[in-house]
Amino acid sequence: MNRTMHQQLSQGRLVALGDVHGSPFVVQQLLDFLADEVNWQQVDDIAVEFGNQRYQALADRYILQGEALPLTDVRAIWRNTLYFMAWQYAVYEQLVVQLHEWNLQRSHKVRLVLTEPELDWQTLDLAAWQQHVAEREAGYQRLIEQQVIAKKHRAILLFGTFHLMKQPVQLSGRSADKFTSLVASLCRSYPDLIYVIWPRMAGDQVVAIADAAPYLLPLAGSSLGQIPLRQLTGRVAAQDDTAMAAIADAYLYLADVSRDAPPSAAAVSxxxxxxxxxxxxxxxxxxxxxxxxxxxxxxxx
The missing domain is CATH 1.10.287 (Helix Hairpins)
Structure with missing residues (x-):
């Protein structure tokens, strides 16, 4: 995985890494990648779903500029979001703190880009929350275009996996309209710019890879790439035959797919x-x- 991500970033592509909420393993793979300073040098930005754009200046002060801010202030970044329960796990705080520490230690600086449009939980009501949810894919796209693509930055996009499908897909229990993800929208304007990594998830029993996990399998030309996505997840409608190779470039095989990551000590206390x-x-x-x-x-x- 590290070699592939390094190569894609060095060629100027954005790497979209599918996150699995409730599991620490994908974020841990990202941390392992960034721990190597050779890989770190290839990254300008990490654009994340778990951050409210209202706190971008705060994130820049703590992560980019290295200010010694109290974590009680920094936690507002992921606590004051639309789906705040998804970020209660220790691994997200670990990522933010580790980026702060690496930026203090290294000459090349990596920025955390918060892509959720601004919202204020002190004034938010249900109708406004629902409106933000309906508009969030467009909001993610707008901020990535402004903060990453327009600046010609090399970036990793860390989002829930279903935000990263390269083609529109019919989801189970939804309207007849296909769901167009953040990355599907970006691909219309920027063909071949984004390299998508789809992780193994709980319930995915289709793939058995002999190589030791974690293992990154390119999907183009592979037998897995021809399998419909619906065979790997019940979230896709039974009538949708979109193949894996159409929605992602590589499959991240993880040995453990459990979704019982521990909550952060701060959230519990x-x-x-x-x-x-x-x-x-x-x-x-x-x-x-x-x-x-x-x-x-x-x-x-």
């Missing part, structure tokens, strides 16, 4: 944050409220 979670649960209701309530029952003290 922060009573003020847990009170805020209760407040947001009442605003969102439904499935989000259930998720928050279950989390609080499991971890809150």
């Amino acid at each position: 922060d009573a003020t944050w847990q009170q805020e979670l209760q407040r947001r649960a009442k605003i969102l209701g439904g499935r989000s409220q259930q998720q928050i309530t279950q989390w609080l029952q499991r971890y809150a003290h």
